[in-house]
Structure formats: C-alpha cells, structure tokens
Amino acid sequence: MDNCTLVIWLLVACVLLLDTIALYTRYPSKKKEGPMIGKSMTIGGREVQEDQIGDMETAAGVMAVLADGAGKAYGGRIASRTAVNTCLDIFSDYNAFYNPQYFFRKAFHCANKEILKVLGDESRGSASMGCVMVRAGYLYYALVGNVKVCVYREGNLVPISSGHTVAVLAEQKFHEGTISREDALTLLNNKRLYNYLGQDGFRDIELFDAPVRMKQGDIAVLMSDGVYELLGTREIEAVLGKKADCQQKAYDIIELVNQAPGEDKDNASIILLEWRA
Numbered sequence: 001m002d003n004c005t006l007v008i009w010l011l012v013a014c015v016l017l018l019d020t021i022a023l024y025t026r027y028p029s030k031k032k033e034g035p036m037i038g039k040s041m042t043i044g045g046r047e048v049q050e051d052q053i054g055d056m057e058t059a060a061g062v063m064a065v066l067a068d069g070a071g072k073a074y075g076g077r078i079a080s081r082t083a084v085n086t087c088l089d090i091f092s093d094y095n096a097f098y099n100p101q102y103f104f105r106k107a108f109h110c111a112n113k114e115i116l117k118v119l120g121d122e123s124r125g126s127a128s129m130g131c132v133m134v135r136a137g138y139l140y141y142a143l144v145g146n147v148k149v150c151v152y153r154e155g156n157l158v159p160i161s162s163g164h165t166v167a168v169l170a171e172q173k174f175h176e177g178t179i180s181r182e183d184a185l186t187l188l189n190n191k192r193l194y195n196y197l198g199q200d201g202f203r204d205i206e207l208f209d210a211p212v213r214m215k216q217g218d219i220a221v222l223m224s225d226g227v228y229e230l231l232g233t234r235e236i237e238a239v240l241g242k243k244a245d246c247q248q249k250a251y252d253i254i255e256l257v258n259q260a261p262g263e264d265k266d267n268a269s270i271i272l273l274e275w276r277a
Contacts, residue, residue: 035273038246040254044265050076051269054084061135063091064271068128068224075125079115083127086111104142108205115198126198138211145196152219152240214275226268246272
C-alpha cells in the first residue's frame with residue numbers, strides 16, 4: 001500500500017469516527033427504566049444493631065426489605081437477619097410478580113417459621129418486617145409489625161401502611177363497632193405490637209389492596225420506628241425534596257437521626273426507591 005492510499009484510508013476512518021460520535025451525541029442511549037435505590041442505617045444509642053435491610057434486582061423487577069428486631073441479647077438481630085434472608089431467598093427462586101400476594105404470604109410465613117426454628121422460643125427474639133416490590137412503575141407492599149411504608153410524591157410523604165400496634169387495632173375495632181369510643185381513646189397511644197414475626201400465634205400480614213402506580217420522581221420509603229418516631233414528617237420531606245440521588249438522601253435522613261438530641265435513641269434504618277421512567 002503506497003503512502004497516498006494509506007492517507008485516503010486514514011481520512012475515511014476519521015470521517016466514520018466523527019460520524020459515530022455525532023450520532024451518539026445527537027441520539028444518546030436511553031437510561032434504563034427502573035427504581036434508583038438508597039439505604040442507610042444507624043445503631044443509635046443501642047448496644048446491638050437489630051435492624052437489618054436487603055434488596056435484590058432480577059429481570060422481573062426490584063424488591064427491598066427492612067426488618068426491625070427485638071429480643072434478648074442478640075435474639076432481635078438474629079430474628080431480623082433470618083427474616084430478611086428468607087425474603088431474599090424466596091424472591092430469588094420465585095417469580096414474585098406473577099402473584100405478589102402469594103409471594104408476600106409465603107415469604108412472611110416462612111420467615112416466621114425460620115425464626116422459631118432458629119431461636120426456639122418467641123421470647124428470645126422477634127421482628128417487624130416491611131417488604132416492597134416495584135415492577136414497570138407499580139409498587140406492591142406487605143408488612144407485619146411497625147415498619148412503615150410511605151410514598152413521597154410532589155413534596156408530600158404519604159403513609160400507605162397502617163401497622164400492627166395496639167393503637168391501630170383499637171381504631172379498627174372502634175370503626176367496626178366492637179369497642180367503645182372511650183376504650184379506643186385510651187389505647188390510641190399504645191405502641192405495643194400485637195402481631196410480629198417469631199411467634200406461634202402469627203397472624204396474617206398487612207397487604208396492599210391494589211398496587212400503587214408510581215410517577216416519575218416518586219420515592220417509595222421503607223423505614224423503622226427509629227426514624228419516624230424521632231423525626232417529623234416535614235424534616236423527612238425536606239430531605240426527600242433535595243436535588244440529590246437516593247443514596248445521599250438516605251444518608252442525610254439517618255444523619256438527622258444521629259444529630260438529634262438524646263442518648264437513648266433506637267436503631268434507625270431507611271430504604272428509598274425512586275422511580276425513573
């Protein structure tokens with residue numbers, strides 16, 4: 001090949017390269033649709049971190065789970081870790097979005113059995129647990145105990161779960177007409193759990209009535225009581241409204257917990273899933 005031919009080939013290669021660059025500049029690759037995940041935890045003023053979190057993405061969608069343990073010594077930590085691992089294992093082996101209700105019930109009831117198997121006695125350890133799944137912009141959730149599930153939309157943090165505290169049960173019974181208004185008011189501040197993982201008398205879970213259709217920028221929020229009982233709704237909304245990624249927002253919310261006055265602060269954990277269409 002003579003020098004003239006070589007120069008021509010080099011010029012052709014340069015033109016093709018410039019055309020390719022122009023094409024990708026004009027038509028950039030589309031960002032993958034799906035939720036962006038952020039998560040953070042703090043031990044607070046406790047000696048043991050009894051909260052446990054996990055998330056998993058498959059071709060079908062994304063699942064996130066948060067468990068808040070309670071018990072003697074490390075019993076609460078063992079219970080919450082067992083619950084999270086069970087949920088992750090079942091999600092990885094089963095197409096949960098084919099029948100979300102079945103998946104949630106199977107995961108929670110199996111987690112209850114596994115905790116009892118590992119700890120032997122519910123007095124040694126138990127756990128609250130919340131689980132959310134997102135696929136194609138639809139949010140599904142289930143929980144037991146007092147983990148809270150919310151959706152942040154257009155500046156407002158909206159709870160979509162109720163929980164299994166005595167106060168919530170009293171309100172339900174009042175609306176059913178089975179207890180008096182006076183008895184309901186007496187129990188409204190009772191935060192004791194009547195349903196949780198790790199008990200022989202485990203009841204059914206709180207389950208979504210219909211999936212929530214998420215909009216661009218909506219954030220699904222999973223948090224333990226160490227977050228929502230210490231921070232006000234406005235404080236959390238202010239962080240969620242910032243121009244930052246989900247991970248930074250999760251860090252910032254937990255940092256507010258760390259900076260809050262008081263030494264006897266509970267474990268606190270949060271998971272954020274922001275929908276990007």
